[in-house]
Amino acid sequence: MLDEQTIRIVQATAPVLKEHSTTIGKRFYELLFAKAPQLNNLFNQTNQKRGLQQEALGYAVYAAGEHITNLEAIQPVIERISQKHRAIGITADQYPVVGETLLDAVKDVLKEQATEEIIGAWGRAYGAIADAFIELENKLYEETKRQPGGWEGFREFTIDRKTKESEEVTSFYLKPRDGQAIATYKAGQYLTVKLTIPGEQYTHLRHYSLSDAPGHDYYRISVKREDAHGETPEGLVSNYLHERIQQGDTVMVSAPAGDFVLAEDQSPVVLISGGIGITPLLSMLNTLAAEQPGREVAFVHATMNGGTHVFKEHVEQLAAAHPSIRSYVCYNAPTEEDKRQKSYDKEGVVDLPFLQAAAPGGEARYYLCGSLSFMEAVNRMLREGGVPADHIYYEAFSPVAILGEG
Template identity: 70%
Template structure:
C-alpha cells in the first residue's frame, strides 16, 4: 500500500519539484547553517541544486520498486556525495526536512498517509545510498596512493590557456604516492576564500591523462552574466592562488569516463566542457595511439 501511494504521488511531487526544492534548502540551512560549507552557494543562487533535488526525489519515488532503473542517477549522486564528504548521520536530517518541505508546499494534499509512505521510501532509498557511499569511501582510501577526506596539494605550475581558462598543476604536499583515476573524472576542492564566511566545495574535471606525477585541472573564470553571480572559487583561483600555494582536494571521483572498448571513439564537447575530453584524448594518445578518434 505504501509503495502504491509513493508511485501514485510521485508525479505530484514532480509538478511541484521546484517549490519543494526551494523550501527544502531554506528549511535545511535554517536548521543546520554549517551545511553551507557543503553546498555550492553559486548553484544555490542559480537554482540548479533545487532543480536537481526535485528530479531526484521524483525519480526515486517513481522507481521505488526497481532502483536499478535509475542507477545512472544514483551512481552520479553517490560519487558526488563521496567526493564532498556526505556522512550517514546527515541523512536523517535531510529526510526530516524533505518531508517538512513537501507538507509546506502541498499543504492539505499531503495527508498523513502520503507523508508516512514517503518517509518509509526515503529510509529505504537512504540506506541504499549509504551502503554505496561506504563502499566508495573504502575504495578511495584503500587504493594505491588513495586517502581519506581532503589532502593538501601544492600548485607547482599555473598556466594561462586563454583569457578565461587557467590550468593548475597539483602535486601532493606530502610528496607521497598519487592515486590513479579514470579519464573523465574530476577533483573536488574544499577552499577557504578571504572574506567568505563558509568554506566552498567545487568539482573540477581532471584535464590530463592519468599516470603523471601531478594532477591537472583547467578552470574557467566564471564572470557575472545576465544577473548570474560570478564564480567565487574560479575567480579566487585565477586571481589569488599562485605557484607554491596549497589547496585541499578529495580523491578523484565521477562516473563520466572513457570507454576503452570501442575501436572508434567520438568525443563531443564545447567550451570549458572539453576539459574531461582532454583527459580522454591524452590518454588515448598515450595508451592507444592507433585508435580512431573523432
C-alpha cells in the same frame, strides 16, 4: 523491503511532487540551512543562488519515487550523486536530518494534500533510498582509501605550476604537499577542491575535471573564470583561483571521483565538447593517444572563436602524430583572423550532418561535455541519427542532469 501500499502511494503521488519539485527543493534548502547551517560548507552557494541545486533535488526525489520498485532504472542518477557525495564527504549520519527536512518541505508546499498517509509512505521510501545511497557511498569510501596513493577526506596539495591557456582558462598543476604517492584515476573523472576564501562565512567546494591523462606525479585541472552576466553572479571560486591563488599556494583536495569514464572496449570513440567542456574529453584523448594509439577517435570541439579555443595546438599535434585521431572544429562566431587562417571546419552550431561526417565507421561510442543546452541538442541529434541511447555518455557540470528528461 517496502510494502505494497507504500509503493502504491509513492508511485501515485510522485507526479504531484514532480509538478512542485522546484518549490519543494527551494523550501527544503531554506529549512535545511536553518536547522543545520554548517551544511552550507558542503553546498555550492552559486548553484543555490541560480536555483540549480533546488531543481536537482526536486528531480531526484521525483525520479526515485517513480522508480521505487526498480532503482536500477535510475542507476546513472544514483551513481552520479553517490560519486559527488563521496567527493565532498557526505556521511551516513547526515541522511536523517535530510529526510526529516524533505518531508517538512513537502508538507509546507503541498499543505492539505500531504496527508499523514502520504508523508508516512514517503518517509519509508526515503529510508529505503537513503540505504541504497549509503551502501554505495560506503563502498566508494573504502575503495578510494585503499587504492595505492588513496586517501580519505581532503588532503593538502601545492600549486606546482599555474599556466594561462586563454583569457578565460587557466591550468593548475597540483602536487601533494606531503610528497607521497597520489591515487590514479580514470580519464573523465574530476577533483574536488575545498577553499577557505577571506570574507566568506563558509568553505567552498567545487568539482573540476582532470584535464590530463593519469600516470603523472601531479593532477591538472583547467578552470574557466566565470564572469557575471545578466542576473547570474560571477563564479566566486573560479575568480578566486584565477586572481588570488598563485604558484606555491596550497589547496585542499579530495581523491578523484566521477562516473564519466571511457567504456572498456575497442569501439571507435567520438568526443564532443562545447567550451570548457573540453577538459574531461582532453583527458580521454590524451589517454587514448598514450594507451590505445590505434583506436579510432574523432575529436569534435565547438566554441565561439579562436580566442576562446583552448588546447587547440595540443589537439592538432596529437592528430598529426596519430593517424587514428581526427579533429573537427566548429566556431559559432569566427573572427576575421580565424576566417583568414581557415582555422575551423564549420561556422555556426554543431548539426547532425557535421557529426555524421566526423563519426568513424562501426558502432562508435559518443562522449559529450558542455553546457546542458549544448548536450541536450547534441544528444537529440545523435538519437535522431540512429545512435542508441546506451552508446551516449555525458558529464553534466550542473548538480544533476539527465539528458532527454527536460
